[in-house]
Amino acid sequence: MQIHPPSELDRLGDEIAELSAHLDAATARLLALIREFDARGGWNTGFRSCAAWLSWRVGLDLGAARERVRVARALETLPLLAQALAHGELSYAKVRALSRVATPETEVRPLAVGRVGTAAHVERIVRGWRRVDRRAEARESARRHASRALRVYQDEDGMVVVRGRLEPEVGALLVQALAEAREVLYQRARVPEGADGRGNASEETPSLAQRQADALALLAETALHHGLDPGAPGERYQVVVHVDAPVLADPEQPGQSVLEDGARVSSETSRRLACDASRVVMRHDEAGRVVEIGARTRTIPPALRRVLQHRDRGCRFPGCGVRFGQGHHIRHWAQGGPTTLSNLALLCRRHHRAVHEEGFQVARGPEGALRFRRPDGRALPEVPPPAAVPGDSVEALRASHDSNGLRLNGRTACPGWLGERLDLTWAIDVLHPLAQGARPRRSSEQGSPPAHLSTRA
Ligand SMILES: [Zn+2]
Numbered sequence: 001m002q003i004h005p006p007s008e009l010d011r012l013g014d015e016i017a018e019l020s021a022h023l024d025a026a027t028a029r030l031l032a033l034i035r036e037f038d039a040r041g042g043w044n045t046g047f048r049s050c051a052a053w054l055s056w057r058v059g060l061d062l063g064a065a066r067e068r069v070r071v072a073r074a075l076e077t078l079p080l081l082a083q084a085l086a087h088g089e090l091s092y093a094k095v096r097a098l099s100r101v102a103t104p105e106t107e108v109r110p111l112a113v114g115r116v117g118t119a120a121h122v123e124r125i126v127r128g129w130r131r132v133d134r135r136a137e138a139r140e141s142a143r144r145h146a147s148r149a150l151r152v153y154q155d156e157d158g159m160v161v162v163r164g165r166l167e168p169e170v171g172a173l174l175v176q177a178l179a180e181a182r183e184v185l186y187q188r189a190r191v192p193e194g195a196d197g198r199g200n201a202s203e204e205t206p207s208l209a210q211r212q213a214d215a216l217a218l219l220a221e222t223a224l225h226h227g228l229d230p231g232a233p234g235e236r237y238q239v240v241v242h243v244d245a246p247v248l249a250d251p252e253q254p255g256q257s258v259l260e261d262g263a264r265v266s267s268e269t270s271r272r273l274a275c276d277a278s279r280v281v282m283r284h285d286e287a288g289r290v291v292e293i294g295a296r297t298r299t300i301p302p303a304l305r306r307v308l309q310h311r312d313r314g315c316r317f318p319g320c321g322v323r324f325g326q327g328h329h330i331r332h333w334a335q336g337g338p339t340t341l342s343n344l345a346l347l348c349r350r351h352h353r354a355v356h357e358e359g360f361q362v363a364r365g366p367e368g369a370l371r372f373r374r375p376d377g378r379a380l381p382e383v384p385p386p387a388a389v390p391g392d393s394v395e396a397l398r399a400s401h402d403s404n405g406l407r408l409n410g411r412t413a414c415p416g417w418l419g420e421r422l423d424l425t426w427a428i429d430v431l432h433p434l435a436q437g438a439r440p441r442r443s444s445e446q447g448s449p450p451a452h453l454s455t456r457a
Pocket residue numbers: 271272275276327328329352356
């Protein structure tokens with residue numbers, strides 16, 4: 001019904017649509033880069049996750065960063081959606097929504113929804129789709145929950161057999177606890193490194209299954225000892241380390257740095273453990289006899305720790321911000337560093353290890369701000385400088401798409417919708433493989449498990 005020639009406003013609208021298509025096409029490239037960076041672990045330079053790195057480096061809020069990484073990963077197995085985005089045919093918003101329900105097997109249907117529907121249709125269909133998914137998931141999870149079990153019985157030879165099925169999150173808890181218990185036991189039992197110890201070590205090293213059994217015993221013992229009280233995070237486990245004062249002050253110095261039962265730990269580790277710990281100073285005479293034992297003190301008194309927590313609020317490592325942490329002495333107390341607010345910084349366990357054992361450095365600049373450096377000495381700023389952008393970024397984008405043979409215009413991303421009403425029930429029924437399952441199933445569908453029951457949150 002176009003009677004008038006295109007007005008200036010129409011052209012403005014076309015330009016908006018065309019540029020949006022260019023941005024969507026560029027977003028496809030961006031997601032491909034993120035996917036590769038993520039897969040190759042490029043973020044693993046002190047950051048907890050690719051999303052944390054992205055948030056730090058690009059300035060996205062953490063939620064948006066997580067979503068980018070999720071979509072980037074999802075598109076790896078969804079080539080049709082990835083291509084539609086790269087060609088500027090589907091907007092990032094549509095692809096993002098559709099990637100929540102699409103699977104490699106069913107990708108064609110969500111793609112069709114994206115092509116035909118408006119962004120609002122896509123949103124509604126994806127929500128309806130996920131309701132069907134969620135109902136299936138809820139049934140599945142109820143079934144799993146009901147099947148949880150732990151059986152403990154005695155075998156003929158008197159050994160006790162443990163057999164069970166745990167829900168995934170309980171299982172993860174158990175696996176983590178076993179791993180930590182194993183580490184504690186293994187470190188205690190480790191033969192000191194040296195030519196003599198090595199020969200016998202291999203034949204006496206217990207198998208993983210045997211170490212798991214020992215770890216379970218330690219877990220039971222520990223749980224009972226603490227009256228089954230999980231305790232505050234900081235108290236959940238403690239390590240006793242004996243370390244000679246000169247070693248604490250200078251890791252190069254000879255001297256002992258051992259756990260309670262004699263297993264050696266690196267001097268860097270003992271410096272980390274001593275950073276924020278209970279400390280008992282003992283004096284020995286030349287023959288090694290203890291001649292004096294001081295009172296147990298916290299290296300960081302509780303009141304100061306509270307102030308520190310209040311000031312730093314969480315881990316100060318760039319891009320981290322985990323709420324709970326340990327007080328790190330920027331200049332170690334064993335080297336004469338004072339236990340004062342200005343010499344302390346809160347770091348999470350992961351990043352406390354990074355600065356003590358992984359070569360990351362932290363110092364306080366003249367104006368009081370913390371300065372972190374990577375092991376190779378490069379600065380790790382709290383907010384990285386923005387990337388260089390060519391003078392006319394829109395022209396550059398257009399030119400680069402042109403040179404790749406990508407011709408975009410204001411109609412590229414237009415949905416095929418002609419204005420008819422969206423019948424959601426019908427749409428889901430036609431599109432969703434499980435919704436079809438509500439009707440009598442064809443025999444060909446029964447063999448394979450529903451593919452979309454993977455772990456989608
Ligand atoms: Zn420290």
